[in-house]
Amino acid sequence: MSLKKIIIHPDPRLKKICDRVDGVSPELRKLATDMLETMYDAPGIGLAAPQVGVLERFFVMDVAAKESAPEPRVLINPRVTWASEDENAYEEGCLSIPGIYEEITRPASVRMAFSDLDGKEHEEEFEGLTATCVQHELDHLDGKLFVDYLSGIKRRMITAKMKKLKKERAREG
Numbered sequence: 001m002s003l004k005k006i007i008i009h010p011d012p013r014l015k016k017i018c019d020r021v022d023g024v025s026p027e028l029r030k031l032a033t034d035m036l037e038t039m040y041d042a043p044g045i046g047l048a049a050p051q052v053g054v055l056e057r058f059f060v061m062d063v064a065a066k067e068s069a070p071e072p073r074v075l076i077n078p079r080v081t082w083a084s085e086d087e088n089a090y091e092e093g094c095l096s097i098p099g100i101y102e103e104i105t106r107p108a109s110v111r112m113a114f115s116d117l118d119g120k121e122h123e124e125e126f127e128g129l130t131a132t133c134v135q136h137e138l139d140h141l142d143g144k145l146f147v148d149y150l151s152g153i154k155r156r157m158i159t160a161k162m163k164k165l166k167k168e169r170a171r172e173g
């Protein structure tokens, strides 16, 4: 296992529509394991492939409470098959936009079809924080970040902050 470098916004790789995964390869398994490790290390509850520079349609997540056993998940080629009219607002963050948290409104529940690392197809309904997490991660696969839901002025301020952060990090080496 090895930690991956998480790409910080703004970056063209975070704006791309990712390609469908065509079969589960040993490389994909290894990458998913590395991404889970990277996510736990950060720490975060979700990480999408483009955030580590891989433009393919999958993400990892673990929304288990801190005090309970880990529940690592890998969702491949996810797509929303149903979304509730009810909405929910959560304060969202993103490992590609460190230190920024904003309230984002999304459907409160969604059903998602996806396949797992064994190539098995699933359809599952998600609610609460998990529903927010899967929608946030699926957005990444379509080149969309949570800041894209904010006003232009807020988004530009956050982007400027991230540019500054990247410059500082580059100076530190």
Ligand code: NI
Residues within 6 Å of the ligand: 093, 094, 095, 096, 136, 137, 140
């Ligand atoms: Ni994110």
